[in-house]
Amino acid sequence: TGSSEGSAISAERCKENKAAGPITYLSGYQYQSSASILEYIAADELGYFTDLCLDVTLKPGSGDTAQNTKLLASGQATVSAVAEQDLIQARANGIDITGISSYSNAGLDILMTNKDITKLPQLDGKVVGHKGYVPASVRAMMEKAGVDWDSLTLVKEGYDPSVLPRKQNGLEALTGFVSNEPNLLK
Numbered sequence: 001t002g003s004s005e006g007s008a009i010s011a012e013r014c015k016e017n018k019a020a021g022p023i024t025y026l027s028g029y030q031y032q033s034s035a036s037i038l039e040y041i042a043a044d045e046l047g048y049f050t051d052l053c054l055d056v057t058l059k060p061g062s063g064d065t066a067q068n069t070k071l072l073a074s075g076q077a078t079v080s081a082v083a084e085q086d087l088i089q090a091r092a093n094g095i096d097i098t099g100i101s102s103y104s105n106a107g108l109d110i111l112m113t114n115k116d117i118t119k120l121p122q123l124d125g126k127v128v129g130h131k132g133y134v135p136a137s138v139r140a141m142m143e144k145a146g147v148d149w150d151s152l153t154l155v156k157e158g159y160d161p162s163v164l165p166r167k168q169n170g171l172e173a174l175t176g177f178v179s180n181e182p183n184l185l186k
Contacts, residue, residue, distance in 0.1 A: 003047025014053035023056045026071060028081035029063040034179070036081035063159065064132055066090070072097045083108055085137045109135035111142065112164055112182065113173045120145035126172040129157035129164070138175050161185050 006014035027037045040058060043049060049056040061068055061080065069090035071077040082090075085107045087099045117123060120142055128134070134154060143149055157163050157174060161181040164174040176182070 003050045005050050006053045008048070008051035009053065017053040018055070021055065023054060023078045024059060024076070025056060026059050026068055026077035026080040027061040028065050028068065028083075030060045034081075066133060069095050069097055083135075085109060085135050089136045107135070107137050108177045108179055109137050110176050110178045110182070111138045111173055112161065112176050112185065114164060114167065114171075117172055120147050123152065123173055124148045125151045127153045127155055127170040129155050129169070129171045129174040131158060131175060132156055134175055 009017070025040050027040070028034070029037075031037060031041065040056075044056060044058055059077070065080070065082045065086045066089065068077065068080040068082050069086055072080055072082070073090070073095045082097070082099070084099065084102055087097065090097055111120075111128075113120075113123070117126075123142070124147060139149065153170075155169050155171070157169070157171065161174060161176055161184050163169070164171050165185065
């Protein structure tokens, strides 16, 4: 409130920022309370974009940050929170996007297993659930541990981690996000 266009920058910079055109921010997952989302919402609410002569539109992402990489590359989004692993995987697949900052040197992707799985090679021939794809970091970890990748049955399970202890669809392991799913299961 009380922001006025260009109040935080010079008139010349304001003109340059306006010339940049519309900017679309696509969140990683809806409008959840994570730093990579809240900072943009707060900046918008506090009028910072107006102060900087920026035309910013906020849009909620679906949670599939791999899809966000495609939306960035196609110009449907200008800025998005994308996991470093998704950035690496996108670039390896020819999707030309650039990372500009990182909140952590560790990814969010994890593999959760049922209690009877104590070593990853025990997953050979078992069912592993994922949210649309198995993150490259999780696959690399499994293969490094000696899992026979081709023996796995991979199934899309979505975002409800309770399917794992219920062994829905025969699940023995499930990819997840370290930030919330282990706590949900606990």
